[in-house]
Each structure stands twice: as structure tokens, then as C-alpha cells.
Amino acid sequence: MNNPLLTDSILPLFSAIKPEHVEPAIDQLLAEARATVEKCLQTKQNYTWEKLIAPIADAEDRLNKAWSPVSHLNSVCNNEELRAAYNACLPKLSEYATEIGQNKRLFYAYRLIAKHSEFSTLDSAQQKIIRNALRDFRLSGVALSEEKKQRYKEICQELSQHTSHFEENVLDATNAWNKVINNKRDLVGMPESAIAGAKQAAEQAGEEGYMLTLQFPSYNAVMTYADSRELRREVYEAYTTRASETGPQGGHFDNSLLMEQILSLRHEKAKLLGFNNYAELSLATKMAKKPEDVIGFLENLATKSWRQARNDLIELQNFAREVHSFIEMEPWDISYYSEKMRQHFYQLSQEEVKSYFPVTRVLPGLFAVAERLYGLNITEIFDFDTWHPDVQFFQIHDRDGQLRGQFFIDLFARPKKRGGAWMDDCVSRKKSGDNVQIPVAYLTCNFTPPTGDAPALMTHDEVTTLFHEFGHGLHHMLTQVDHLGVSGINGVEWDAVELPSQFMENWCWEKDALALMSGHYETGEPLPDSLFEKMLSAKNFQAGLFMVRQLEFSLFDFRIHLEYEPERGGRIYEILEQVRKHVAVIQPPKFNRFPHSFTHIFAGGYAAGYYSYKWAEVLSSDAYSLFEEKGIFDQETGHSFLTNILEKGGSQNAMDLFVEFRGREPTIDALLRHNGIAA
Known part of the structure; x- marks a missing residue:
């Protein structure tokens, strides 16, 4: 095997991927994809799904399956050689995406299919793919002049390089x-x-x-x-102060210029496409229709949450003063005295809780919850190729014995691995004739690794994070949509994509579910009722503080994209200060540079979209309230969520799918109740 990236194998051979393999393989696959597009367009006016859309999708799927392991390895075991190969390919991939999006012949071909009488004979997923494609052609600048098309291409290439560099700086600063x-x-x-x-x-x-x-x-x-x-x-x-101009590493991995460049390029891109700002462009593919919807939603939540957040802080300050004779609270004291306060009032120690959540109990418990909800059977596979000894691999069968998906789990923090937790697709589902391509996911976290002979012990927050990412994974893997463009998480509105993940978190607070995933790591003793009651009592401890912190992130992100003015620059810290004065109750010190490491918006997919976490939490809380009514393991309700949400992927609008499951549009009441905030 000369180049493992060019095989038709479903699962990547990670150990065989060498940096020198990457660029030649991607070059070849890009050439093949371009040749496929050209060949398909030769059919002139006789365009059909089978003659145009399906073959192009297959060629791009082969490209994606080669790029996916490269991108993943760059995130989980980064090194200079792989980073160089990865960055060498980014402009080529960006150029191809722009080239396809601006291909007028291809746009006209899609439009002819959409206008043809046979369009009505296509299934709903195929129709959705075509409608999405026509929208995306316009968002890629297909109607621009040649001069503006060239500038659009340059912007996209520069953005891909700048966002990658931003993330590299954060990783390097963290490791340094x-x-x-x-x-x-x-x-x-x-x-x-x-x-x-x-x-x-x-x-x-x-x-x-x-x-x-x-x-x-x-x-x-x-x-x-x-x-x-x-x-x-x-x-x-x-x-x-990571990746900033100040702090102990000040200037070494500084993202200051990159942040300004990224905001400037995004704004220019939006203006080229006829939008007033990047926030408007971002909403073109989301549930929210206009910026006022987002700002109003966030400010409404802030109004309902701010008083409780202020009370949370006052209570903490009073506790620190009265119990510990500590007066001057600074941000580096918040977590410390919050834990003291939690132990004092709830007799709840996070270390005590961890003892009951060894990873060796949590993972099987997670799978047991999925089995009860959806009739799944999840088993481990031991003979597989991997990038690190900690990685595990599993497969999912449904109640009929059909293989539905496979997934890698990489749980623990280590150097050269990107921080945070995420799900990404390795392989997406598609059907060709009688053959179904089984979806494969990466589930990645950064939990505390095991020490010595003891198993890794998870905080309850880490358990919740694992359930969250597994929810994303189920959305990707359980899809029954046969077409790549809308199978799994593909084609799902970005502000709805967090629905299945946040939804899964709820079982981490249910006694019957906790019994499946907990047990003392030394004795196997079940989680005591007394400890569970303490956890439940403390569930919404400082929920107001957490809520306004998330709203601060969301408003900051949306406003820097909504209010960008080229002559004034990003005004990043000016706008952040305004947002904090409006919604925050804790004011950090002047040296704090959290935006410099805010990879979600400067390097991830959440630009002018961080609000999606709260937007989708309205959906997830309301969806879970039906289980609260029917029973947390009610099979009929679980089957309805499976068939109406998880299996449908992006084949229908998210709101329509939600209404099919819930019987009505969502309300904010359950979100407030679950967070202990009065409506």
C-alpha cells in the first residue's frame, strides 16, 4: 500500500498515515473530484440525480474520507510535520469548495433539476439537498462578477489559514x-x-x-x-492570557492580529454577498431568521437570569466573608470558595462524587441508557488501528441486529491534543444500490487521565460532557437518511445541532439512570441515596452565574460580527466590556484575554453562532420535558425521538422535526425550570 489515504477502506489506517502521504493524496482526490464534475456536466441538459448529483457526492465523499483522519490527527496528536502537511492542503481544499460553489454550469444544472417535473418524484431528503445546494451556490458567490469571485476565493483561503493558525497558537500556548x-x-x-x-x-x-x-x-x-x-x-x-500579547508568554503565540484579520475578512465576505454584516450571513443557514431574533432571545434570557446571578455572587461573597473571613473576592477565588460553599451547605465534595464515577462504570452505563431509550446494543471492538493506546472503538446494532454505526472514543487530556470536547464525523452514511456505508464518529474529550493502577475517575461535569458528545454521535450514527448532504448532522441548522447533545445530558441527573453508570471504584458500592440527594439539591448551585457567563459569550460573539466596522476594526475588548456591563456580575481583571483563546468562534464553526447553545437548549429542555411526563425510559417516547429527530438528520427543517416529536413549537419554560430560574 503506497498511500493509505487513497484506498476505498471505510476505516482509516491511522498508523500508516505519514505527513508525506497527505498532500499528494489530496491533490489526486481533488483532481478526481474535478474530473467527475466535468464529466457529469457533459450530459448537457439531461441532468438527473443519478447522472449529476450522486456521482459528484461519491467523489467528494472519497475526498472527505481521506481528509477526515488527517484533520483529526492534527487535532489529537499534533506535530510539526503533520501540521505543515495539513496547512499545505487547506488552501487547496478551500479553492475547490469555492470553485464548486461558483461553478455557474453546475448551478444551472441543479436549477434545471429543481425545475424539472421529475423533482417531485425525488424523496424529501433529495429535494432538501437540492434546495440547500441552490442556497449555498448563492452564498458561495455564484452570481458575483469574475473580479469579485476571485476576491471571494482569496478571502476563503485566507480565512482557512488564519483560523488554523489561531487554533495552533492556542494549542502551542497551552503546551508551552x-x-x-x-x-x-x-x-x-x-x-x-x-x-x-x-x-x-x-x-x-x-x-x-x-x-x-x-x-x-x-x-x-x-x-x-x-x-x-x-x-x-x-x-x-x-x-x-494564552495566545495573547500579555501574561507570562506575552507575544510568543499572540492571536491579536489574527483576530482582527478574521473579523475583517468575514465582514468583507458578507458584504461581497450582499449582507450588511457577517452575523446576517451566518443566519442564512440557521433557524433564527434575523439578528434581532438572536439579540432579543439572549437579552430576554439575561433579564430573567441576571438577578439570580447577582444573588449567587452576593451569597458567595457573604459566605467567604462570614465563614472564611475573606473579603476581597477576585476571579481566581471564585471556583475555590464556590467549592468550599458547596461542601459547607450541601456537604457535597466533588472528590467524593468522583469516587462513584470510574470510567469503567460510566461508559457501560452510558451504553445501557442508550439501549433502554432506543433499543441499541453497543459492543467494543479490540482489533482496530488507532492513533493512541487510550483510544477505544465500538459498534452499534439496533434491536433488529442491524449495524447502525461505529465510533472511536478518545477520553483523556495529553500534550499535543486540542483542548475541549467534540464529536466529528469520520465517515457519513450513504446508500448506493443495496450497499449502505455505515457512519463512523470520533468522540473526543480531555478528561483527567488515570494514575497508577486506579481507573480514571470522572467528575459529574465530565460525565455530563461525555453524554453530550455521545448525543452528537448518536445524531450522526443513527441516521436513516441515505443521501450524504443531509444524513446525520449534515444539513442540520447550526442552531439546532446541539439539540440531541444537550438532550442526552438530562439522564445524568436521573436516579434510575445514575444507577446504571455509577459504582464506587474500589468497592463497587452503588451511589448512596444521600449523596444523590445532595447532588440534586446542588444541581442549580450558581446556575444564574453560569447562565449569564454563557450569555456573555453569546452576545459578545454575535455583536463583534454584527457591529463590525472596517474603519474602526473589531473593537473586540470594547464590545466585550459593553457586554459585561450589561449582563455579567463578575468583572475579570484587565489582563484577562479570554477572546484570544476563544477557538469556538475564531477557529471553529460557531462564529456569530455561539448563541446556538442556548437556542438549542430551549429545544432540548422542552423535548426532555415530554420524558418527564411519560417516564425517562418510556419506550414509545424514546422511539419517537429516535425516528423524528435522530434518524431524520438534516432531511427536514429542524422546527418541523421538533413539532413532529413534541406536537407543538418549543417554549422557554422548561429551560428556565431546569436551570432553577423563575419564569
């Missing part, structure tokens, strides 16, 4: 900082599991003592438990 501590006394307050992790990190780096890093498990442990306020402040500053 560490603090070695020689005396264990300096870590007083931190749990033994976190100290063991710091010791293991030092050993792996060839250092004596204990190593703290900016990987989230290490950062979070310091901010939540370390008694040393000086240490908390130092780590807080290092974390919140």
Missing part, C-alpha cells in the same frame, strides 16, 4: 507553559488524585516533583482546590 513544584506543601488543599496527576506529569517530562500545566484537568484542580491564593492567581493569569 508549566510550573514545576518541588514541595508538596505548596499544593495543600488539592486532592490526592490531582497531586498524583501532577507527579505523573512531572515524571513523564523527566522532572522532579510535581508539574502543573494549562491542560484543563490540571488548571481546574488548582483553581478549585489549591489553598495557595498566590498559586491560583499565577495559574489563572497564565491560562487567561
